[in-house]
């Protein structure tokens with residue numbers, strides 16, 4: 001059973017749905033003072049919207065569902081993309097960054113969605129990971145993982161802060 005999308009026969013409707021977590025924090029949880037912005041603000045970045053429109057909602061349409069939430073993540077992990085099942089993605093973002101840093105992380109994670117969605121990247125059942133035609137181990141250092149190199153190169157190229165867009 002392949003967890004990832006193969007090129008699918010026929011056209012499927014693509015939709016992107018962003019769900020913002022509105023649940024109140026638990027009372028025993030201290031609200032971090034750095035969380036000065038909402039997920040809606042994170043998602044509003046023009047270069048992110050453009051990437052989703054140009055690269056993730058592009059013919060031939062394939063169904064995909066992307067849910068973005070604030071994660072409970074390890075402090076050293078800034079973002080995490082999981083393919084929950086075929087065509088259903090879950091992106092978790094760390095709360096500890098500035099708005100623009102968080103948007104940059106989201107762009108990186110959306111590129112992982114792109115990689116999975118277009119079958120460049122595949123999380124294999126036996127614990128390995130396939131990038132294009134080669135199989136790698138998760139033991140490979142982050143900086144040496146070709147899918148991370150690809151995601152970083154592409155997000156460096158595509159990501160623009162909105163203040164840059166405004167010429168500030």
Ligand SMILES: [Zn+2]
Nearest residue numbers: 108112148151
């Ligand atoms: Zn990554």
